[in-house]
Amino acid sequence: MRYLPEGYRIGALCLTTAALVTACSGGGEPAAETRPRAAPINQPLVATHDGGLYVLDGETLELAQDIPLDGFLRVNPAGDDSHVLVTTSEGFRILDAAAGQLTEGIFPAEDAGHVVNHGEHTVLFDDGTGEITAFDPHALADGTPQTETFTAPRPHHGVAVILSDGTLAHSIGDTENRNGAVAVRDGREIARSEECPGIHGESVAADEVVVLGCENGVLEFAGGAFTKIPSPTPYGRTGNTRGHDDSPIVLGDMKIDPDAEMERPNRFALIDTTTDRLEVMSLPPSVSYWFRSLGRGPQAEALIMGTDGTLYVFDPVTGAQVKAIKVTEPWTEPDDWQQPGPAVFTRDDSVYVSDPAARQIHVVDLAAGAVRTSASLPQPPNELSGAVGHRH
Numbered sequence: 001m002r003y004l005p006e007g008y009r010i011g012a013l014c015l016t017t018a019a020l021v022t023a024c025s026g027g028g029e030p031a032a033e034t035r036p037r038a039a040p041i042n043q044p045l046v047a048t049h050d051g052g053l054y055v056l057d058g059e060t061l062e063l064a065q066d067i068p069l070d071g072f073l074r075v076n077p078a079g080d081d082s083h084v085l086v087t088t089s090e091g092f093r094i095l096d097a098a099a100g101q102l103t104e105g106i107f108p109a110e111d112a113g114h115v116v117n118h119g120e121h122t123v124l125f126d127d128g129t130g131e132i133t134a135f136d137p138h139a140l141a142d143g144t145p146q147t148e149t150f151t152a153p154r155p156h157h158g159v160a161v162i163l164s165d166g167t168l169a170h171s172i173g174d175t176e177n178r179n180g181a182v183a184v185r186d187g188r189e190i191a192r193s194e195e196c197p198g199i200h201g202e203s204v205a206a207d208e209v210v211v212l213g214c215e216n217g218v219l220e221f222a223g224g225a226f227t228k229i230p231s232p233t234p235y236g237r238t239g240n241t242r243g244h245d246d247s248p249i250v251l252g253d254m255k256i257d258p259d260a261e262m263e264r265p266n267r268f269a270l271i272d273t274t275t276d277r278l279e280v281m282s283l284p285p286s287v288s289y290w291f292r293s294l295g296r297g298p299q300a301e302a303l304i305m306g307t308d309g310t311l312y313v314f315d316p317v318t319g320a321q322v323k324a325i326k327v328t329e330p331w332t333e334p335d336d337w338q339q340p341g342p343a344v345f346t347r348d349d350s351v352y353v354s355d356p357a358a359r360q361i362h363v364v365d366l367a368a369g370a371v372r373t374s375a376s377l378p379q380p381p382n383e384l385s386g387a388v389g390h391r392h
Contacts, residue, residue: 044097046084047381048073054377055100061361061375065100072338074383076115079122079137081389087112092124097387107133114159118204121162130155134162159202161210169210169221171199181212181219193219193226203243203250209273211250213238217278218271229278238269240291247300248273249316254280264288264333270319281319290333295344297366305342305353307331311364323369327362328355343384356380
């Protein structure tokens with residue numbers, strides 16, 4: 001048993017095979033069965049809908065499988081080129097997207113929250129217990145992911161990431177307030193900051209710099225220490241960020257009205273981790289976006305899907321708009337965040353945009369500045385993700 005600071009604990013989850021994952025959760029039959037496919041689905045793309053999951057070929061957008069599954073579903077890359085994690089009321093279910101098959105495997109969670117892929121680790125956060133589960137996603141291919149678990153001092157809507165040197169950085173707080181983050185290495189706390197009210201979201205920039213969103217800027221972890229990067233406005237909430245392995249710049253959303261019941265943001269943040277500066281940029285007048293609008297292009301371009309139906313492409317270094325690509329008809333952010341709205345998902349050179357109003361998925365060619373392929377679906381797509389393998 002390795003030592004951790006008071007309030008933490010570490011243990012081994014009983015995860016040895018995909019079948020045993022379900023056994024750990026207390027039993028129960030899988031919610032859906034699908035027919036195995038003779039050939040793998042190419043670059044699988046996964047979209048949730050009311051009643052299940054669509055699995056599409058990532059190149060042709062052919063609908064390969066429609067998997068029935070009840071409840072509000074969220075999807076995230078599992079960290080290899082075949083699997084996707086599906087957030088359900090039971091926990092994080094394992095979807096073999098390449099096979100078009102929802103497996104029996106599940107990482108049980110009382111209230112499944114964030115999924116973070118970085119390096120050799122995929123890290124899951126259980127908001128209901130504060131438990132953090134980490135595993136090597138490449139082991140999913142064998143159905144035998146060995147896991148390591150940690151527990152934060154108190155449950156909260158949290159996030160965690162493990163860096164290449166084994167450092168675990170994660171949020172701290174409770175069910176009422178989240179105020180900062182700690183970093184733990186070899187069972188010992190090496191850094192702490194409580195200067196991040198409302199901490200939410202995580203991105204890793206070039207050189208393994210971690211950026212965490214706050215209500216008054218962002219919190220950066222690099223070189224074994226935390227640095228607060230303040231917002232230029234008294235209230236400046238960055239709760240959703242997108243990083244890129246080859247870029248020191250992180251793209252973030254930006255809300256500036258602390259009293260708004262529902263702010264429809266028109267500004268966004270570019271966080272430079274080399275200068276520790278946060279610059280606030282603006283979209284064209286009357287254009288806003290929401291948390292599913294953000295993405296990064298293959299050359300680290302900053303992407304924002306605007307409510308005018310346009311995918312805006314920005315130079316992340318200068319903040320200059322370099323392209324505006326018409327993708328959908330104008331749309332309005334839904335009052336309920338769980339309802340469908342356009343979502344951006346990027347992988348290699350492909351930029352996917354969901355279009356719930358038209359019941360379509362589009363692939364955008366950034367170089368050509370146009371939609372390359374579109375496909376229609378039986379129901380409006382909601383969340384959008386896919387299998388994304390990380391670098392060894």
